[in-house]
Amino acid sequence: MLDIKITRTAAPKAKPEDETKLGFGKKFTDHMFVMEYEKGIGWHNPRIEPYAPFQLDPACVVFHYAQEIFEGMKAYRTADDTIQLFRPEVNAARMQDSSDRLCIPPIPVEDYVQAVKALVDVERDWVPHTDGASLYIRPFVFATDVGLGVHASHHYIFSIICSPSGAYYAEGINPVRIYVEDEYIRAAPGLTGFTKCGGNYAASIKAGELAAQQGYAQVLWLDGVEKKYVEEVGSMNILFNIDCKVYNAACEGTVLPGVTRRSCIELLQDWGYEVVEGKIAIADIMQAGREGKLEEIFGTGTAAVVSPVKELTWKGESVLIGDGNIGPVTQKLYDTMTGMQWGKLPDTKGWISVVEKVY
Numbered sequence: 001m002l003d004i005k006i007t008r009t010a011a012p013k014a015k016p017e018d019e020t021k022l023g024f025g026k027k028f029t030d031h032m033f034v035m036e037y038e039k040g041i042g043w044h045n046p047r048i049e050p051y052a053p054f055q056l057d058p059a060c061v062v063f064h065y066a067q068e069i070f071e072g073m074k075a076y077r078t079a080d081d082t083i084q085l086f087r088p089e090v091n092a093a094r095m096q097d098s099s100d101r102l103c104i105p106p107i108p109v110e111d112y113v114q115a116v117k118a119l120v121d122v123e124r125d126w127v128p129h130t131d132g133a134s135l136y137i138r139p140f141v142f143a144t145d146v147g148l149g150v151h152a153s154h155h156y157i158f159s160i161i162c163s164p165s166g167a168y169y170a171e172g173i174n175p176v177r178i179y180v181e182d183e184y185i186r187a188a189p190g191l192t193g194f195t196k197c198g199g200n201y202a203a204s205i206k207a208g209e210l211a212a213q214q215g216y217a218q219v220l221w222l223d224g225v226e227k228k229y230v231e232e233v234g235s236m237n238i239l240f241n242i243d244c245k246v247y248n249a250a251c252e253g254t255v256l257p258g259v260t261r262r263s264c265i266e267l268l269q270d271w272g273y274e275v276v277e278g279k280i281a282i283a284d285i286m287q288a289g290r291e292g293k294l295e296e297i298f299g300t301g302t303a304a305v306v307s308p309v310k311e312l313t314w315k316g317e318s319v320l321i322g323d324g325n326i327g328p329v330t331q332k333l334y335d336t337m338t339g340m341q342w343g344k345l346p347d348t349k350g351w352i353s354v355v356e357k358v359y
């Protein structure tokens with residue numbers, strides 16, 4: 001158990017007036033969680049304090065060598081004003097995997113969950129009331145040693161900030177166009193693809209910008225060795241419904257193991273779908289598209305929950321998916337996941353974790 005010291009702000013900010021105009025990750029709440037690490041002492045001084053800039057030395061390791069990891073979660077408000085999280089311990093465990101790869105000292109799962117719940121409890125009035133809106137939670141850890149030598153830092157900061165965010169689908173669920181990237185890669189065996197580290201994103205921005213210039217919503221990454229097998233999309237995992245079987249890339253080092261992906265797979269299996277995890281060749285996907293067998297494609301991630309795809313372009317050829325609208329499996333997953341998250345459906349899977357009122 002962390003002994004979290006709480007200092008409340010003397011100058012609370014005004015809550016957003018129009019929750020339909022929040023957007024994503026633009027506004028932040030009144031407080032943040034902070035805890036420091038020093039080699040020989042360990043993680044110490046856990047506290048919740050007024051949201052404020054960090055003061056960091058310009059020679060701080062994170063600025064130069066990107067020793068940094070993060071997580072992404074949401075807090076949801078139910079009709080009876082319960083505030084709840086979705087599988088927080090899975091995010092905590094994943095952050096430990098990211099820590100290990102980036103040589104960052106791990107944070108115990110129960111400490112991570114306690115810290116998230118304490119901050120959300122303090123900020124519970126910031127959890128939006130509007131349908132589909134939620135409090136986005138961003139835990140992150142970064143190296144704070146001062147000096148330009150390349151080594152694992154001896155000092156770190158673990159912080160959590162919260163951002164009230166609008167419904168992802170404020171204008172209804174619009175299927176997106178996806179560009180299959182065949183020049184740049186996101187991950188390769190032995191690298192950091194399975195971790196949520198800022199460096200993965202830094203390396204992916206260029207492909208995303210080029211695709212956006214051509215009107216695509218996201219990039220679909222192929223494997224980094226042969227550029228033959230599909231891996232994932234931007235900040236989402238991706239699943240393919242072909243002939244009533246659901247295919248997706250195995251999470252074996254190069255693909256981020258999404259909590260949403262894992263939950264969708266469990267639901268699909270409960271519903272009797274066959275889910276195949278393995279190597280899926282982009283050539284086979286395109287062929288299925290040409291033959292009209294590509295029933296549905298959808299991305300999965302905490303922000304969107306599911307994001308249907310209507311068009312895929314690879315090496316200049318485009319295939320259209322289904323009739324261009326959200327498909328029945330995608331819709332059912334969306335309804336079931338969001339139903340549980342916002343407390344409209346019973347939590348039959350034990351995935352919901354309530355944020356009790358303590359502070």
Ligand SMILES: *Cc1c(COP(=O)(O)O)cnc(C)c1O
Pocket residue numbers: 072196232233234235236237256257258259260261300301302303
């Ligand atoms: C966070 C993330 C996902 C989705 O993970 P969730 O736990 O479902 O939110 C997928 N791919 C990448 C690269 C990510 O960073």
